[in-house]
Every structure is written in C-alpha cells, then in structure tokens.
Amino acid sequence: MFRYQEYLRKFPENMRQRFLPTYSCSEAGIKLKTAGIQFGGISCCGAGFELRRLAYFHFLIATVRGEGALTVDGREIPLPAGTIALAPPMMPHFYRHAGEETWQFLWFHLIEPHWISCCGASGACSAAAPCLKELMEVMNGVIKLEMIDRRVIAARSDFPLQDFPAWGDVLPDFSSEEECERYSRENVSAIETGYAGVLLQLLDYNLKSLSLEFPPPEENPDRLTALWRQLVLHPESPWNLEKMAEFCGMSVASLIRHVRCRYYTSPMKMLQKLRLAKAGQLLLNSSCSINEIARSVGYENFSAFFQAFRLEYGCSPREYRRALNPQVEKRRFRLSS
Numbered sequence: 001m002f003r004y005q006e007y008l009r010k011f012p013e014n015m016r017q018r019f020l021p022t023y024s025c026s027e028a029g030i031k032l033k034t035a036g037i038q039f040g041g042i043s044c045c046g047a048g049f050e051l052r053r054l055a056y057f058h059f060l061i062a063t064v065r066g067e068g069a070l071t072v073d074g075r076e077i078p079l080p081a082g083t084i085a086l087a088p089p090m091m092p093h094f095y096r097h098a099g100e101e102t103w104q105f106l107w108f109h110l111i112e113p114h115w116i117s118c119c120g121a122s123g124a125c126s127a128a129a130p131c132l133k134e135l136m137e138v139m140n141g142v143i144k145l146e147m148i149d150r151r152v153i154a155a156r157s158d159f160p161l162q163d164f165p166a167w168g169d170v171l172p173d174f175s176s177e178e179e180c181e182r183y184s185r186e187n188v189s190a191i192e193t194g195y196a197g198v199l200l201q202l203l204d205y206n207l208k209s210l211s212l213e214f215p216p217p218e219e220n221p222d223r224l225t226a227l228w229r230q231l232v233l234h235p236e237s238p239w240n241l242e243k244m245a246e247f248c249g250m251s252v253a254s255l256i257r258h259v260r261c262r263y264y265t266s267p268m269k270m271l272q273k274l275r276l277a278k279a280g281q282l283l284l285n286s287s288c289s290i291n292e293i294a295r296s297v298g299y300e301n302f303s304a305f306f307q308a309f310r311l312e313y314g315c316s317p318r319e320y321r322r323a324l325n326p327q328v329e330k331r332r333f334r335l336s337s
Contacts, residue, residue: 012048014102017041020139020199021146023284027189028142028196033285035200040108042139049103050096054263056232056277057109059087061095062206064132066103070095072124079105084206085126090228090270092263093124106136108203111281127209135202138195145192223248224258228274235275235297241267275299276312283321290317 019041021029032040038057061070062084070077071094072087078098079085087093097103227248231239244267245255259267275297282293291302294317299305309317 009052010048010050012046015043015045015049017043018140018143020142024146026146026192028146028192031193031196032142032199036111037203038109038111038281038285040106040139042104042106042136042143044102044104045097046102047097047100050094052092052094054090054092054265054273055087055109056089056228056274057111058089059093060108060110060207061085061087062106062129062132062135064104064106064136066097066101066105067099068095068103068105069098070124070126075124077124077126079126082128082132083126084129084132084209085124086207086210087124088225090225090263091124106132106139125210129206129209131202131206135199135206138199138202141195142192142199145195223250224262228270231271231274232278235278236295237298239271239298244271272308273312276309279305279309279317280313280320283317290321293317 019039020032020037022032022037022039023029061068061079063079063081065081067081068079070079070085070087073091073093077085079095227244230247231244237243241252241255245252248255250258255267259265259270263270265273279293279297282288282296283290286293288296294300294302294305297305299308306316309320313320
C-alpha cells in the first residue's frame with residue numbers, strides 16, 4: 001500500500017476511521033471535491049495515536065468527544081470537545097490523542113482558497129465550534145449513503161454502523177437488503193448529494209467561527225508562503241533555485257538557509273514535494289493520463305516522475321490511482337476499449 005506524506009504516524013489497534021467519498025465519482029463525491037475538500041473523515045482513537053507531517057493543504061480538525069492536541073510550528077493548541085482548529089499549509093503540524101477518554105474528531109484536507117477566506121486566519125488558530133455534532137451527523141449520512149449507493153450493506157467489521165448516532169426520521173434505516181430495495185439508486189444518490197450540500201453549509205458555518213476570534217490574513221504574506229503558493233499554482237514552470245530566489249527577492253544562499261531553518265529541507269525538495277502532491281491530487285480527481293499529469297506538474301521525463309512518485313508514496317502512480325479511486329481507472333479502460 002502507498003505511503004502518505006507523514007513524517008510520523010502511530011495508529012493504535014483501537015483506531016477506527018470512516019472517510020468521506022471524495023475518492024468516488026458519485027455526484028456527492030464530485031460535489032465535495034469541487035468545493036475544495038480533498039479528503040475528510042471521522043476518526044475515533046485512544047491513547048497512542050499521533051501523526052506528524054508537512055502538508056500542502058490546509059488541515060482542519062474538530063473534537064466532538066474526548067480531547068486531543070494540535071502542534072503547529074512549535075505551538076501546541078489544546079483540542080477539547082467542541083473545539084475547531086486550522087493548520088496552514090507548508091508548515092509542519094503534529095496532532096495526537098490527549099487525556100484519558102476516547103478521542104472522536106472530524107478532519108478535512110482543504111485545498112481551495114474559498115475555505116480559507118471563510119476563517120480569515122493566516123496562521124494556526126482555534127475557536128469554539130457552534131455545531132459539530134450536526135456536522136458529524138451529516139458526514140455520517142454522506143458516508144452511509146455512499147455505502148448503500150455502492151451496495152455495501154454491511155459495514156466493515158472494524159467500524160460497525162451501530163457505533164454511529166441513530167438517525168430517527170431523518171434518514172431511512174438501510175440496515176437490511178430488503179430496506180434498501182425500497183429505494184432506487186437514483187433516490188439514494190439524490191439524498192446523498194443533498195446531504196453533501198448541507199455538509200458544505202455546516203462546514204462553512206463552523207469555519208466562520210474562527211473569523212470571530214482572529215483577524216483577517218495579511219494582504220502581503222511572508223515571502224516563502226507566497227513562493228509555495230506560486231509553485232502550487234504553476235508547478236509546470238521550469239523552476240530552479242535562481243528563479244525561486246528571484247521571486248522571493250533574496251539570494252540563493254539566503255533562500256536555502258531560510259527554507260532549511262523553517263522546513264528542515266531544501267527548496268528543490270519542497271518543489272518536488274509540491275509537484276508530487278499536485279500529481280496525487282490529479283490522479284484522484286481527474287481522468288487525465290499519467291503522462292499528461294506528469295507534464296502538467298513539471299516532469300517532461302516520465303521515468304523521473306515515476307521514480308520520484310514511487311519514492312514519495314511507496315507505489316507507482318497507477319497503483320496509487322487504483323488503490324484510492326478505482327472508478328477513474330475503470331472509466332479510462334472503457335474509453336480506450
């Protein structure tokens with residue numbers, strides 16, 4: 001299986017997770033991806049869970065039950081129940097279980113500027129969230145309906161459906177095949193897409209709680225942050241140390257020193273990481289060929305792209321796409337047949 005971009009990952013045996021269908025080509029999955037949610041889910045864990053990484057996306061995390069902690073750039077932010085926090089991209093962050101109670105939390109990888117304009121914060125921040133339980137219920141609805149839409153009636157044994165809140169009259173009980181037969185696939189898909197729309201509204205509402213606590217972002221971000229944004233927007237450009245240093249208005253030696261001090265790596269390695277992250281995003285969210293994706297992120301030599309991707313993710317680009325979004329691969333196969 002592929003490796004993600006963690007520097008450290010410790011998942012205890014009691015770790016349970018469910019993921020939003022951003023990997024899917026369903027209407028709900030496309031709606032969420034179009035809105036800028038690259039990945040998201042609900043996690044439940046006990047003592048021993050921790051994850052550290054340097055991410056290219058904005059990371060949003062919210063505690064529903066229990067307690068956790070988020071550390072960004074050396075500053076620890078407590079995450080008690082009812083708290084939402086945001087970590088900016090290209091800044092190492094580390095989050096872990098804290099306290100004694102089981103920690104249940106929601107999380108999102110956000111890649112579109114729309115979400116960041118909602119919260120208005122330029123750095124790591126946290127605030128009380130107004131409606132996390134409602135957000136979790138709607139996330140559960142999208143996840144559960146996606147399972148029904150794909151005719152996966154029984155939940156995986158490691159994360160049974162009964163662990164989630166009761167739906168009452170809000171959502172039909174899809175616990176049996178007979179109950180599922182009462183609903184056409186079109187009806188289920190329509191309900192799921194409706195839930196996805198409500199999810200986006202609730203997420204927007206919770207994010208805006210951060211703007212009440214923190215001032216708007218700086219109009220002129222620091223030079224390195226501006227550089228990373230430019231690399232993400234134009235990964236296909238022939239970037240080198242001289243061009244990056246010129247963009248930042250500093251010498252090559254200063255650029256190398258600043259990047260190494262803040263990110264513990266080199267500018268060229270940051271460029272490679274951002275290009276590969278963009279490639280991973282395109283592999284999941286587009287039907288472009290692997291060669292087209294390689295060129296679009298700045299790799300003219302496919303062999304170099306293949307080797308760099310395998311080194312970063314632990315698998316080939318095709319294996320990555322098949323593992324996380326098999327529908328794209330199947331659709332490409334049908335079109336080429």
